Amino acid sequence: xxxxxxxxxxxxxxxxxxxxxxxxxxxxxxxxxxxxxxxxxxxxxxxxxxxxxxxxxxxxxxxxxxxxxxxxxxxxxxxxxxxxxxxxxxxxxxxx
Amino acid sequence: xxxxxxxxxxxxxxxxxxxxxxxxxxxxxxxxxxxxxxxxxxxxxxxxxxxxxxxxxxxxxxxxxxxxxxxxxxxxxxxxxxxxxxxxxxxxxxxxxxxxxxxxxxxxxxxxxxxxxxxxxxxxxxxxxxxxxxxxxxxxxxxxxxxxxxxxxxxxxxxxxxx
Numbered sequence: 001x002x003x004x005x006x007x008x009x010x011x012x013x014x015x016x017x018x019x020x021x022x023x024x025x026x027x028x029x030x031x032x033x034x035x036x037x038x039x040x041x042x043x044x045x046x047x048x049x050x051x052x053x054x055x056x057x058x059x060x061x062x063x064x065x066x067x068x069x070x071x072x073x074x075x076x077x078x079x080x081x082x083x084x085x086x087x088x089x090x091x092x093x094x095x096x
Numbered sequence: 097x098x099x100x101x102x103x104x105x106x107x108x109x110x111x112x113x114x115x116x117x118x119x120x121x122x123x124x125x126x127x128x129x130x131x132x133x134x135x136x137x138x139x140x141x142x143x144x145x146x147x148x149x150x151x152x153x154x155x156x157x158x159x160x161x162x163x164x165x166x167x168x169x170x171x172x173x174x175x176x177x178x179x180x181x182x183x184x185x186x187x188x189x190x191x192x193x194x195x196x197x198x199x200x201x202x203x204x205x206x207x208x209x210x211x212x213x214x215x216x217x218x219x220x221x222x223x224x225x226x227x228x229x230x231x232x233x234x235x236x237x238x239x240x241x242x243x244x245x246x247x248x249x250x251x252x253x254x255x256x257x258x259x
Contacts, residue, residue: 006106009116016116021102041114051114066189067116077186094099 001027003088005041011067012051020095022051024088031086034063039090042081047073049087125187127230130179131254133172134226137210138219138250140169170211177207180229193236199229227255
């Protein structure tokens with residue numbers, strides 16, 4: 001239902017910085033209502049477990065994601081994120 | 097308090113990590129390669145003009161030198177275009193830097209013109225446009241820039257990060 005994860009990297013700064021902890025909700029009902037602005041944790045075949053912000057929801061439900069930094073890895077390189085790859089939605093952050 | 101507990105737990109058990117990745121290589125972008133390549137284009141144009149104004153036309157030496165200048169001009173015009181495309185495509189965000197698109201388009205056009213012709217004016221415009229791109233790039237990094245003449249021919253005014 002809930003998981004705690006630790007952030008590595010700074011592509012989501014200043015909202016989330018390296019060393020922060022986040023609590024994610026993995027309950028399906030949370031994940032069915034994802035919208036622009038939500039911060040999600042998802043699995044990517046090439047890059048592993050990532051945390052990014054939903055920029056928009058594309059037709060068909062795929063998620064277009066981005067970081068907050070100019071050089072953040074985003075959907076231009078990651079591609080659209082299928083909803084079934086989403087591990088959870090961030091519901092609480094604990095700054096270091 | 098919660099933070100301390102989580103850190104202690106993390107030390108003992110280790111939480112799963114979620115990566116807030118930057119691009120790979122992580123944030124290593126620099127327009128200087130494109131600037132130098134554009135300068136090289138103008139340098140080759142100057143060498144071509146000097147050779148053309150010389151007396152040893154139609155000799156093997158002439159053709160050999162001219163071929164080499166043209167080849168290097170071609171290579172560096174394309175190199176500059178490539179470098180700009182990488183920074184534009186992988187670094188800049190359309191919503192945050194909407195004006196860069198027009199500038200990049202202009203650089204692509206000028207780069208092609210430099211390949212197609214030996215027009216020095218086009219070469220100078222190519223250098224100027226890439227300098228403009230460099231200034232915008234460093235501004236996004238919060239780094240001031242300065243203008244100075246390159247310390248080698250063709251000694252054009254260039255934009256450098258003021259580090």
